[in-house]
Structures are given as C-alpha cells and as structure tokens.
Amino acid sequence: MRYLPLSDADRADMRARVGVSDIDEIFADIPESARLKGLLDLPTRQSEAGVERDLARMAARNTTASQVPFFVGAGAYKHHVPATVDHLIQRSEFLTSYTPYQPEVTQGTLQYLFEFQTQVAALTGMEVANASMYDGSTGTAEAVLMAHRITRRQKAVLSGGLHPQYREVVEGLSAMANDRTVALPADPAGTEDILAAIDDETSCVVVQSPSFYGQLIDLKSIAEKAHAHGALLIAVFTEVVSLGLIEPPGAQGADIVVGEGQSIGNGLNFGGPYVGLFATRQKYIRQMPGRLCGETVDANGKRGFVLTLSTREQHIRRDKATSNICTNSGLCCLAFTIHMTLLGGEGLKKLARINHASAVKLKAALQGVPGVQVINDAFFNEFTVKLPKPAAEVVEALAEKGVLGGVPVSRLDPGKPALDDLLVVAATEVTTDEDRAAFATALKEVLA
Amino acid sequence: MSMNNQGRPSAPAETAAVATHETFTGNKALQMEEPLLFEIGRTDICGVDLDEPEDFAPALGGHARTAELDLPALSEPETMRHFVRLSSKNYAIDAGLYPLGSCTMKHNPRLNEKMARLPGFADIHPLQPLSTVPGAVDLIAELAHWLVTMTGMEAVAMSPKAGAHGELCGMMAIKAAHKAAGRDPKIVLVPESAHGTNPATAALLGYKVVAIDAREDGTVDTQAVKDKIAEHAGDIAGIMLTNPNTCGLFERDIIEIAEAIHAADGYFYCDGANFNAIVGKARPGDLGVDAMHINLHKTFSTPHGGGGPGSGPVVLSDRLAAFAPLPFLRKEGDGVTWVETEAELREGESPFGRMTAFHGQMGMYVRALAYMKSHGADGLRQASEDAVLNANYVRVGLQDLMSLPFGERWCMHEVLFDDTFLKDTGVTTLDFAKAMIDEGYHPMTMYFPLVVHGAMLIEPTESESRSALDLFIATMRDLVMSAQKGETDRFKGAPFHAPRARLDETRAARKPVLKWERPEPRKVQPEAAE
Numbered sequence: 022m023r024y025l026p027l028s029d030a031d032r033a034d035m036r037a038r039v040g041v042s043d044i045d046e047i048f049a050d051i052p053e054s055a056r057l058k059g060l061l062d063l064p065t066r067q068s069e070a071g072v073e074r075d076l077a078r079m080a081a082r083n084t085t086a087s088q089v090p091f092f093v094g095a096g097a098y099k100h101h102v103p104a105t106v107d108h109l110i111q112r113s114e115f116l117t118s119y120t121p122y123q124p125e126v127t128q129g130t131l132q133y134l135f136e137f138q139t140q141v142a143a144l145t146g147m148e149v150a151n152a153s154m155y156d157g158s159t160g161t162a163e164a165v166l167m168a169h170r171i172t173r174r175q176k177a178v179l180s181g182g183l184h185p186q187y188r189e190v191v192e193g194l195s196a197m198a199n200d201r202t203v204a205l206p207a208d209p210a211g212t213e214d215i216l217a218a219i220d221d222e223t224s225c226v227v228v229q230s231p232s233f234y235g236q237l238i239d240l241k242s243i244a245e246k247a248h249a250h251g252a253l254l255i256a257v258f259t260e261v262v263s264l265g266l267i268e269p270p271g272a273q274g275a276d277i278v279v280g281e282g283q284s285i286g287n288g289l290n291f292g293g294p295y296v297g298l299f300a301t302r303q304k305y306i307r308q309m310p311g312r313l314c315g316e317t318v319d320a321n322g323k324r325g326f327v328l329t330l331s332t333r334e335q336h337i338r339r340d341k342a343t344s345n346i347c348t349n350s351g352l353c354c355l356a357f358t359i360h361m362t363l364l365g366g367e368g369l370k371k372l373a374r375i376n377h378a379s380a381v382k383l384k385a386a387l388q389g390v391p392g393v394q395v396i397n398d399a400f401f402n403e404f405t406v407k408l409p410k411p412a413a414e415v416v417e418a419l420a421e422k423g424v425l426g427g428v429p430v431s432r433l434d435p436g437k438p439a440l441d442d443l444l445v446v447a448a449t450e451v452t453t454d455e456d457r458a459a460f461a462t463a464l465k466e467v468l469a
Numbered sequence: 470m471s472m473n474n475q476g477r478p479s480a481p482a483e484t485a486a487v488a489t490h491e492t493f494t495g496n497k498a499l500q501m502e503e504p505l506l507f508e509i510g511r512t513d514i515c516g517v518d519l520d521e522p523e524d525f526a527p528a529l530g531g532h533a534r535t536a537e538l539d540l541p542a543l544s545e546p547e548t549m550r551h552f553v554r555l556s557s558k559n560y561a562i563d564a565g566l567y568p569l570g571s572c573t574m575k576h577n578p579r580l581n582e583k584m585a586r587l588p589g590f591a592d593i594h595p596l597q598p599l600s601t602v603p604g605a606v607d608l609i610a611e612l613a614h615w616l617v618t619m620t621g622m623e624a625v626a627m628s629p630k631a632g633a634h635g636e637l638c639g640m641m642a643i644k645a646a647h648k649a650a651g652r653d654p655k656i657v658l659v660p661e662s663a664h665g666t667n668p669a670t671a672a673l674l675g676y677k678v679v680a681i682d683a684r685e686d687g688t689v690d691t692q693a694v695k696d697k698i699a700e701h702a703g704d705i706a707g708i709m710l711t712n713p714n715t716c717g718l719f720e721r722d723i724i725e726i727a728e729a730i731h732a733a734d735g736y737f738y739c740d741g742a743n744f745n746a747i748v749g750k751a752r753p754g755d756l757g758v759d760a761m762h763i764n765l766h767k768t769f770s771t772p773h774g775g776g777g778p779g780s781g782p783v784v785l786s787d788r789l790a791a792f793a794p795l796p797f798l799r800k801e802g803d804g805v806t807w808v809e810t811e812a813e814l815r816e817g818e819s820p821f822g823r824m825t826a827f828h829g830q831m832g833m834y835v836r837a838l839a840y841m842k843s844h845g846a847d848g849l850r851q852a853s854e855d856a857v858l859n860a861n862y863v864r865v866g867l868q869d870l871m872s873l874p875f876g877e878r879w880c881m882h883e884v885l886f887d888d889t890f891l892k893d894t895g896v897t898t899l900d901f902a903k904a905m906i907d908e909g910y911h912p913m914t915m916y917f918p919l920v921v922h923g924a925m926l927i928e929p930t931e932s933e934s935r936s937a938l939d940l941f942i943a944t945m946r947d948l949v950m951s952a953q954k955g956e957t958d959r960f961k962g963a964p965f966h967a968p969r970a971r972l973d974e975t976r977a978a979r980k981p982v983l984k985w986e987r988p989e990p991r992k993v994q995p996e997a998a999e
Contacts, residue, residue: 026934050719066845080589082604113563129559155630158826186826193822292595292827294778317977335669345669352774363516365542378522399530435812
C-alpha cells in the first residue's frame, strides 16, 4: 500500500515491542460482538492509474461550464481564475497545514487571514470581517442567530428576493433553535414592501442585493426603518464581484453583511467548497461567529498575528459559545485573497464593469427573442426573464442543443405556478458574443 | 478540532537565550520578513489583464458604487513572491511530523488533488440540469455507498460542510424525529471530555446540556449515564459521545450505553472525529449509533488547508434515515435519484430541512473517494491498524519518562500523556510544546481533553515510518530529560528558531486589531510642497 510506510517486518518488530503477537489484541476494548472479522464488502485497493481511470470516466460524463455556452448563476458563478491562484494554494505549506494554533510556526496562514479580513471589510464597507464561514448560506443563518443574540428578539424577516436555498437554511436552523422567521413571497421585480413587515418584534431584516432574481435593491431605506424599530439589517450577496460596481452594504447602513465569495479565486466545484464572507460593525465583534485573526507583537517586539477573541468560541465557552463552528474555509479564503491581491480595488472595479456590460449585452440578445420578457430594470450580471413556456422544460431543451441556459426558478422554488415560467440567467467576463448569439438562437428555436 | 493552547496566553520570553545577529533587511538567509500586501501593493498596477468593456452603458438604476474601494494590487510576480514567502512561515504535514491528537494530520495524496481538479468535477455548476451531470451524481452515490458500508448504517446525509456542521445535522435529525413522535425532550447528555463543538451544537438547538463524568480509567461512567437518564426520565433527547474517545481510548461499554439511551427513547449521537482508528475493525451501526458525522478531512485525508474546508457527511440509522435533510439520494433499482426539493418527496420521506445551499463539498467528495479507492477495504483496515500500532509504539517508547493518566492500557490512534512528569521542573506544558518547535516538530495537542491536567495528546497517524517514530521518541526523551535536569533555558522563551518568538495573545485580545489601517499621512513639510 503506497501510502503506508510500515513494512511487514516493521509491523512485526513493533508488535513485539508493544507486547502483542496479533494486532487484534490491541483492539481488545471493542466488544467482541461488534468486531469485524473479515474485510468490509467493498473493493480492494487500486493502483494510482486505476483510480485515475475510474474517476476520469465519471468526470467525463459531466458537461463542463467551459465546454458550452453557459448562463447558469443563481448563487454560483463561472469566472476566470488566474493560474497563479491554484498554483499557490497547492503549495504544501498552505495545503497541508492545520488551523494556526501555534502562531510561531503558522504566520503564513495567520497573515493571509489578516489580509483576507482587511479585504472583506473594504469590499463590504464594514468595520470588521471574520476569517470566513463555510459558505454564504450557512453564514446567513449564523448572521440571523447573531442578530437574535444582539437584539434579544426572535423574529427574522426574510425578503422574497433572498436565494430560496439560503432561505431554507435560515428557516431550518431558526426553527430548530426555537426562533421565528417570516419569509415574504417571491419577489422577482424587487417591488415588495418589506418596510411594512418590520415591527418592534423584529430582530433583523434579511435582504439580498443583487437579489436572487438579479434585481438591485435600495438597502438604505430598509436600514433606516429597521433601525427605527431596533432591528438590524443583514445584507446578503451571492455575487461578490458586484461589490466592485455597486454601493457596498456598509455604506447603506447594513449591520451585518454576509455573502458568498466563490466568484473570487474559487471554481464552481458543483456547489462546494466555497467561502462565506462575514462582516459587521466593531461593536458587535464579540457576538460574531467564526474565527478571527488579530495583530500583535512577539517577545522580540516584532509584528505578528494570532487567532484571537477565542473566548467567544466553542472550545472555550462550550454551550455558551456564539456558534458551534470550529473550522473555516481556510484554503478557499487564501484563494480569494490571492485573486483579490492580483486584482486590487481598480482591477475588481474593472472586472465588475466587464461583468455588467456582458449582462447588458445578454439582455439585448434575449430581448430580441420573441416572447421573452426581461423582468429586472436594475441588475448586475444576472437577471430574470419571463418565458412563454415553463422554464424547466426550456432549460432541458436548451441543454439538448448544447446550451446551458440558466436556472429555472421552479427548480429552487417549486409548486408556485406564478414562478414556473421564470428563468434566472447570468453572464460574466468569460461569456462571449458567440455564446450570447448561440443562446438567443437556441432559445428562439425552443420557443418556436 | 480546536484545543491547542486555547485561551491560555503564552508568556513572552524575558530573554532570548540564543544571540541574534541583526541584518539590515530583517531577512536572514531563507527566513524572509514579509510585509502586508497593503504595504507593498499599489493602486496603479493590476496583476490581471482585463480590457475595458466597449460602449459601457450601465443599467444599475442609481446603485453605482460611490464609496471608496481602497485595495492595492500586486503584479503577478510580486504576488508569487508574497505568498511563497508567507508559505515558508508555515509548518505543514508535508514538512514534518505533526502529532496533533484529535486532528489527524496524515499524508494528503496529490492524486486526490489531481482528481478534484478534473474539469468534469471542478468546472460544473450545482444548478445546471442534473441530466448534464450524471457522473457527479454517480460519484456522490458511490461515496455514500462506501460510507454506509464502512459504518453499517442505513443512510447518509452528504451536505454538511464540516464536522461541527455534521453534528448540527445529526442533532437536527434527532430533534425532528422526536417531534415526529410528538415528543419534545429537553436534555442532551455530553461527557466532560467531549469536543467543545458537542455542547455548543446541543445548545444551539435549544437543548440543555447535562455533563457526564469520566471514570478513573478515562472512559464514560456507564452508571453516571444511567443515573442521569433516571434523573431526567422522559426528558432525554439523546447523548453525544465520541468513540474512540478524546482520551484515545475505546469506550468498552458503548453497547450498554446505547441500549440505556434507547430504552429512554433517546438517540445516540456519536462524534465520529476519531473514526479513523476503527475503519474496517468495527462498524458504528453495530454499536448502536443512530447518527455520526465523518470528518472526510481526517479519516479520508482531504487536506486541512490551514483550517478548512472540511466536509462532514452524517450517517444515520434506520430510525433517523427518513429525516435526512435535502438534498439526498434515493435508491431506485440499480440507479439513484438526487432529490433536491420537498416537491419531489415520496411517502415516508420527511427531511428536516436543508443544511446548506447546493449539494455540499463536492471537491472534498472527490478527494475522499480517490483515497478510499486507493486503499480499498484491505488498505483501510491496514491504515487503522497502523495508526493504532504507531500510537501504541509511541506510548511504549515514552511511558517510562512521561506520565500516562490512565495507566498502561492500550490506546487507539492517539496517546494521552499528562504533565505530572514536568512537576517541579519549572517547565510548563506550553514551554515543553514550544521547545518541540525548535526540534523541528509541530507540538502535540495541549490542554485537551480538559478532564486531564496539562494534557498532551499525541497522534502520529499511519503516515509515519518506524524511523520517523524512533527519532520523534528519542527527541521527546531528550526534551523530558533536559527538563528534569533543570535545563530551563531551553524551554523558557522557546521557540528560538521559528519565524516569530512567542506572541502576545493577551494584547491581541485586549485591544483587537482585526484589519490593516492606512497610516495617517505624514505632514508635508512646507518646503517640500509644490
């Protein structure tokens, strides 16, 4: 077995040294009735070449985003990631290190976490950020719990523009934690009256912008109303590149900003691993979930970094902790940090302009297809179209023509006939004029 | 898991025992000083070539960014240097032995990385039509098959994103099962030696945590469990137990404990963090477990990446299988269906909700399956045996000098010492750990489990060769004897050869600085002004 350094002779010597003739003597504490005698009913070991062959065959059955005209978004986005990013995150010293609990020999990880926190705070326009969450959806659920701790209220109001799966994650955890959620009906055009839903029992209002449907939302008025009632505004985004072009939530009065960072530095990976971004105001840091990296000095007076404020965390506070989470998305935030370093603020702004321009062109292309109506007036790199047929059928028919043409809303929010003909489409910097033309042509044929 | 030096500020060194020769740059041969990227980056460059869009006509509806975005960039070569230099300040399993108990720092095969980067896995979208990703669904189904077979369980919830998220998933399934039975019990039993995530998870779901004492021998006191069950009769939701436990011992009375909790209408949650000790040797399903998360990054070698990403699928007994969260796999004839929404449910399926958007940690699934296929049933059992043999080899090699809190009994994949052997030496557990750094080792897990004073938990894993273990044992013996001889200079203020001396954690916590701030601009001298 290529991964195991012990030879049979080593094993025999070592068994003699510890005083057993048969390895099973060491496992004597396992109750006899539960001890496995033979091998598990699973295949035996394979060579490296054999494993490669098996997995490559499986992979080959999937249609990749790069192979076809591709317009799928709704929470995960196809972007170009510079080769430098993947090269650097595969360095052994990053890839195979553990949580930086021994700061003297983990300054590499700690420094990039500090850089990551600085970048996320700047992007979101907030005062502080943590060292990442699992992803945007779990981060949103944690933000709601945090708002409940701060306000000592238990009712969260969820916008109808929130990603339906984010909504489900929030609702599930809140219900289990004996909290309440009020979810507004689906809001494709961004016209819901969320202000009317805010009252003196509200702990937080959760609003996504750009919304699941792509619509840009004015957060300022929502923040004002929430604050007037002693509630917090949790601003959510799933497309971090949008922050290069639109007003950041921090500048609009958000109290907690949470979002998905996958678009910067991280691939699609069929949904994970991703990287949750989480930022808030300075006054709330002791209620913030997740890991924090802070600056300090060493015994020689040199600047260095350590994990800090761990007295909020589960390994100190146990059942009084701000969250049960004990890990973050370390390597994914490294990828994020490297990509953001290459871009810088100006690069991100330019990337955002390219993305937006790409979507504006897509809108023009699709509006030329008879029967297609664009729902959103203000959007970033994705928007929703209304089709004359059920969107799920249209997407399957498009796939048969070699076009991955977006996400039918009914896939995430089924059983609501009013949503069945809605399709969320996204374009990014990798979308070409040919892709857009192919989409429009295929859609014309499918709808004909 | 997180238990190293937690909450204990490390004292700064009073004197550096090794003379240091200062250099102009601050660099010393390969030991580079690296500024923050904000200090070396500039706003007039970009490390990515991007073309301005033609005919840019925004449709932002008054939402355009007006706030400043002050983030400098580095060119590509500067970026390479910055992060390569940072990487050189990290200890990693590829650099040396990393005996962190309960963390399982084992070899991370690069084949796994290569497989996860196949475009057919890495470049597919979670919401593209399932008809275009049959290979991805097959991969998840195959991994699920390996997991339920290894654990002897009925079903598996794949989507939890890490171990603690898996705990949450398992406990949510238990809560849902009670609710379905019309019950609402309030108590969860958790041993004192449990990972901090266990009580935190139970509390997050509104449960009251009742601690269970350990016996003298380091295992859970079965009678104490029964007493607590009797005390809270009718109000027991379940127990959260780690097995093998955090003292490196197998809970011998596990079946009796499971039966007691079942008799009280409770469920048995097993923290599966240490499953790597028993793969192929015992199946949790045969021990009476109802739910257990599996840290793919521990048992199946997906890299820890400086603290994540993890992946924590949860195996479920037949009593809990129906409550598995969305999305889940439904077996149908020879094939499987990926069930994403409530609209697709059939009779008898009652998922409690959803743990995360999309499908979970696909990238980790690929790595774990590559690892499993590389080992096979025979190799997985061998790996567990080697991990346990290595730990006992270290125990036998050190037990005459270091102190074993629970006597000379077999340990599983990790061996627990305490600090009795440092008594009256003036050397603390922390000093001892930091001195290990100077010898080229990452320290072991310290101060955990909490039930032992000055705990030192060593997990060599199956990745270590006999010669690596021999050198490690010899080094530890040398350190112990050095401490006992009163050579405190070697310990106080250690490490002396790391990129940083001990860091002031108290200062970091007292006045938190969590991001870089641009320094105030220096006042321009009048004569220098234009």
